[in-house]
Amino acid sequence: MRFLLITDTFPPDINGVARTLATLAAGLKQRGHEVEVVTTLEAGPDEAEDAIKRHTVMAMPLPGYPGLRMGFTTTWQMQSLYESFRPDALYVATETPLGIASIRAGNKMGIPMVSGFHTNFQTYLEDYSLPGLEGVAQGLLRSIHNQTARTLTPSADTAAMLERWGIHNVGVLGRGVDTALFDPARRSMALRETWGARDDTPVALYVGRVAAEKNLELLTCSFAKFREANPSAVCVVVGDGPKLKSLQSEHPEFHYAGSRTGEDLATHYASADVFIFPSITETFGNVVLEAMSSGLMTVAYDYAAPRLLIHTGQNGLLAAFDDETAFLTQCEKAANCWEDATQRQAAREAARHLGWQRVIEQFETELKSVIPPILAKDPA
Known part of the structure; x- marks a missing residue:
């Protein structure tokens, strides 16, 4: 046809x-x-x-x-x-x-x-x-x-x-999601070193458009909360968009990787530990699937793909929709349990069947x- x-x-x-x-x-x-x-x-x-x-x-x-x-x-x-x-x-x-x-x-x-x-x-x-x-x-x-x-x-x-x-x-x-591409096995210590992260350093990651509709103010607050709970943490932004330059200017403490695709993108996911996704405007949220397939603990709002895939405390952390206080609380929890191998493997398993x-x-x-x-x- x-x-x-x-x-x-x-x-x-x-x-x-x-x-x-x-x-x-x-x-x-x-x-x-x-x-x-x-x-x-x-x-x-x-x-x-x-x-x-x-x-x-x-x-x-x-x-x-x-x-x-x-x-x-x-x-x-x-x-x-x-x-x-x-x-x-x-x-x-x-x-x-x-x-x-x-x-x-x-x-x-x-x-x-x-x-x-x-x-x-x-x-x-x-x-x-x-x-x-x-x-x-x-x-x-x-x-x-x-x-x-x-x-x-x-x-x-x-x-x-x-x-x-x-x-x-x-x-x-x-x-x-392509689970062969987005795989925890792609974790790269060499890439983590460019971020200033050792093996025992938690890395919080955002992947997506750097644009107003992605709730960037909450993203920066979430990164700050993550680092407050775990001062050694590193925060990485992957993506491009109209707000990138202003975000770089206001928050030079974050690492900015720009747009990434294919195996390069998959390596960035797998080399992080926690995925922070504060958007409230998604119809689905493909990046959540990619992060979970990569074995990351995800913090997101309870709607769209996160609602379908994440069970709080089992394979990630959900916050009530558009409740910023609850979202920041979950970011703090993630900073303290980022090494939970059981939850991160469960995230991978949840994505494996999709x-x-x-x-x-x-x-x-x-x-x-x-x-x-x-x-x-x-x-x-």
């Missing part, structure tokens, strides 16, 4: 949505389907020759966030692409002008569509100087997603939210489910 994925972000972008969509696209291709992607960025120089074929559209940086882009196209242009590729179904993973034009063209041509809700952009508005517009954004998102046959989102929490907004036929498509194959199979089933039986056919 032919599937077309439509998204503003795709590798070489470095973020959870881009990695997820690349994994899903590659998985569909491995299962015998013809897959192409419409996105905003050309392929990187290291992309394999047999990589997913992409069609790029015009784009502009998101206001206040130059590292991400918003795609632009027309209904006519998308219809022309559909006529050329003849997709059996579309997966529209963006609510920007690119996604809106893609859905409009799909409806005009009668092509079955599934949409994806990957990012809580409506909660970012206040962080990016647009307060008071969350209700307007919810109405727009409801209108967009209800034009597709089904909307997929990665957690039950987010699915319940979408249903409260009036979005119909919402499904949960979870996430997976490989990508089951997610890819469900994604394939979801796409096939919106195709009328008379049009369905076996993969080429």
